[in-house]
Amino acid sequence: MVRIRLARPGQGSAVEALVAVALGGDGEVALAGAFAAAIEAGGGRIRLPYGEGLVLVACPADDSGQVLGMLYVCPPIRLIDDCADLGRQVQQRLTEAVAEVELLAVAERARRRGIGGMLLDAARDTLRGRSCKLLYVKVRHDDKPVLGWYRRRGYQLLPQGQPIVIRVAGRPVGFADGTDGYRVLVKPI
Numbered sequence: 001m002v003r004i005r006l007a008r009p010g011q012g013s014a015v016e017a018l019v020a021v022a023l024g025g026d027g028e029v030a031l032a033g034a035f036a037a038a039i040e041a042g043g044g045r046i047r048l049p050y051g052e053g054l055v056l057v058a059c060p061a062d063d064s065g066q067v068l069g070m071l072y073v074c075p076p077i078r079l080i081d082d083c084a085d086l087g088r089q090v091q092q093r094l095t096e097a098v099a100e101v102e103l104l105a106v107a108e109r110a111r112r113r114g115i116g117g118m119l120l121d122a123a124r125d126t127l128r129g130r131s132c133k134l135l136y137v138k139v140r141h142d143d144k145p146v147l148g149w150y151r152r153r154g155y156q157l158l159p160q161g162q163p164i165v166i167r168v169a170g171r172p173v174g175f176a177d178g179t180d181g182y183r184v185l186v187k188p189i
């Protein structure tokens, strides 16, 4: 049995090891301990310039402290920054309404047991309770297995060059158009 819960202090380095798996070799250097430090300081709710990021972990139900998988989801910080001229209320709405699954990884030994799917479901359920309307994820354009994995879980693959469009303050705002080497998948929640 596996349980999904918010990360807790003491799990920082185990989560960080999975962050490196999620990002591949480059990410390890780029993050350099940031996740571990944030989790050790405050657990799985990470305060951000807008709202908070959530680190969910999959752990054995026996509470042995092992971390079998992790997911990090957060508001679209760059987009919210770009909407500064539309005012604080609009930025607040964006913070609540849209979230990105930035990182997801399951330890190799624990794959194909449904843990990745459980992490995604738990993120969706948590965000739904916070009035989030749209979840999206960016996947490397040539990573066919992972693109297929999300599609089988109801995520819609946007055509390249077609941005996610949401209405903000009555006008359409487009972002994440899949022209940066990553494809974009979206799921209403």
Ligand SMILES: CC(C)(COP(=O)(O)OP(=O)(O)OC[C@H]1O[C@@H](n2cnc3c(N)ncnc32)[C@H](O)[C@@H]1OP(=O)(O)O)[C@@H](O)C(=O)NCCC(=O)NCCS
Pocket (backbone or CB within 6 Å): 021, 022, 103, 104, 105, 106, 107, 110, 111, 112, 113, 114, 115, 116, 117, 118, 137, 138, 139, 146, 148, 149, 152
């Ligand atoms: C992508 C990833 C997160 C999937 O994690 P996972 O825990 O293996 O995912 P699941 O077990 O939910 O699904 C994997 C497959 O196992 C199958 N499966 C699920 N439960 C199962 C079970 N109890 N018994 C046998 N097979 C099962 C699923 O059907 C699924 O196959 P499908 O995609 O054809 O539907 C994992 O492969 C990973 O960490 N990859 C490296 C990092 C990465 O690419 N991250 C994503 C970047 S955005």
